[in-house]
Amino acid sequence: MTLASMQMPVERNETGIGIALQLLAQRFGDRFSAAGALREQHAHTTTWLPNQAPDAVIFAHSTEEVAEAVRICAEHKVPVIAFGTGSSLEGHVNAPAGGVSIDMSQMDDVLQVNAEDLDCTVQAGVTRTRLNEHLRDTGLFFPIDPGADASLGGMAATRASGTNAVRYGTMKDAVMALTVVMADGTIVHTGGRARKSSAGYDLTRLLVGSEGTLGIITEVTLRLHGIPEAVSGGVCPFPDLDSACNAVIMTIQCGLPVARIELLDAMQIRASNAYSKLDLAETPTLFVEFHGTPDGVREQSELFGEIARDNGGGEFVWATKAEDRTRLWTARHDAYWAALGLRPGAKGVSTDVCVPISRLAECIGETNRDIEALGLTAALVGHVGDGNFHVLVLVDTDNPKEIETTEDFIERMNWRAIEMGGTCTGEHGVGQGKMKYLAREHGAGLDVMRAIKVALDPDNILNPGKIVPAA
CATH class of the missing domain: 3.30.70.2190 (Alpha-Beta Plaits)
Incomplete structure (x- = not known):
């Protein structure tokens, strides 16, 4: 199967959307909204990517409700975009073909804490701060902290990281099991609470980092750690x-x-x-x-x-x-909010890369020289213990020349990291913003990703237009 034969079109289904919205409004009542301001907020992006709002937002309370909503949307071939706290940086929650945003923020129960086994299970809307508050009296904590008080379902979906990653790893290391709603509304449980398993394909690792394109994560089982002495x-x-x-x-x-x-x-x-x-x-x-x-x-x-x-x-x-x-x-x-103060009125454009630790000084040095040569106002921060760093460029988005210069800088930074044996994103994820770099980074592996997407979501309703390019 070639790349061209697996194109993933993102087209608006006006008729299907109209029918699905009517059914969802009847089912969810006051937890359904098509208000313009709420729809725009659910396509909120902290980059300069355009806001592409869904046609409606529903607030789910359980895995079963998510499954029911997805089944309605699947029947009418309507896109479904999962929404946690909206803190992602690469357009992950945009709805380029419209559709329905499923807000998970009210799915915020800590379902189980197994202190003796150092694990817990939470609904997807639980934030990392809320979980650690819940764990405070157990002597345990959850260490992954991407900065924003993100939802744990969203952190799993984007394979998030943070300042503690050099010691405790990233979400791929922290997630033991998932409950996921697939594209047809089927509820699937992946993994378990055992510390290791050789039983079949590792569906948990497949879905962690899939950004809602293969399934919607509704519950997460996580490894915990003892609070250090x-x-x-x-x-x-x-x-x-x-x-x-x-x-x-x-x-x-x-x-x-x-x-x-x-x-x-x-x-x-x-x-x-x-x-x-x-x-x-x-x-x-x-x-x-x-x-x-x-x-x-x-x-x-x-x-x-x-x-x-x-x-x-x-x-x-x-x-x-x-x-x-x-x-x-x-x-x-x-740091993000602080850096915005360096140039009031400018838009902050954040990007990240990750390289092998031995190439860190070289990559940061070349990036810094680009900033100076191009005359950009930009701040650099990094989780440098694992070779990951971020640059926030402050841009006057009314100035076409600045936009062009910033785009050139971001491309150079990403190509450089890939050429050094690194990646175009260490923790922001792909979303819409990083899609163009995947072919060079993964080569024929991108065909495999597309084949998985086609197999699990043949109608391309799960967060379409993300990760796998449409052409």
């Missing part, structure tokens, strides 16, 4: 990006079990100082954190301090109090 963290300034990256590379290659190691460039530090009321030197800076026993954390911190000094790092400032660490990490998570 001791936590130590702080910040270390560097004279330039290259020195900071080399310190990261050496830290990882030495096998130092760092929990978090984040890079903020000088521009981002300036923005965070203003927005989060910090007083850091405006120079490339690493935010780090260690988890473990008191003795282990102390030893790890001392070794990192030596590595930092060997790479030109300045004085390491430790945040010994929990509230001080929280302030630092809150500032890191607020």
